[in-house]
Amino acid sequence: MDSAREQKLLENIGKQIAHTRRAHGLTQQQLAEKIDLSVVAIAYIETGKRWPRLKTLDRIARTLKVPMSDFFDGVDSPNKLRTTRYIVEPEQ
Numbered sequence: 001m002d003s004a005r006e007q008k009l010l011e012n013i014g015k016q017i018a019h020t021r022r023a024h025g026l027t028q029q030q031l032a033e034k035i036d037l038s039v040v041a042i043a044y045i046e047t048g049k050r051w052p053r054l055k056t057l058d059r060i061a062r063t064l065k066v067p068m069s070d071f072f073d074g075v076d077s078p079n080k081l082r083t084t085r086y087i088v089e090p091e092q
Contacts, residue, residue, distance in 0.1 A: 007048065010048040010051060011047075011048030012048075012072075013045075013048075013052070013071050013072065014045055014046040014047055014048040015046070015048075016070060016071045016072070016073060017045060017046055017052075017060060017071055018046040020064050020066055020070065020071075021046075021060075021064060024064055024065075026064075028042045028043055028046070031060070031063065031064075034063045035056070035059040035060060035063055036059075037056065037059075041056075057071060
């Protein structure tokens with residue numbers, strides 16, 4: 001993958017994460033606290049300045065109750081943000 005495509009992918013993943021976080025009414029600070037990550041790390045991920053680890057993507061997805069694959073939607077159409085789907089877990 002060339003560096004321009006890789007950067008575009010990184011930015012689109014960040015946009016999807018930010019869009020989903022805002023749809024849940026969370027600030028970067030609140031999300032960071034819920035997944036035990038710094039606010040700076042969240043900001044870097046959302047602005048495409050840092051690749052999130054797979055474990056971090058999983059924690060974000062679980063916290064926001066969405067499939068991790070949602071963060072990769074719109075990669076080929078960066079101006080189109082996916083409508084957020086929520087995962088409903090059964091009560092125990």
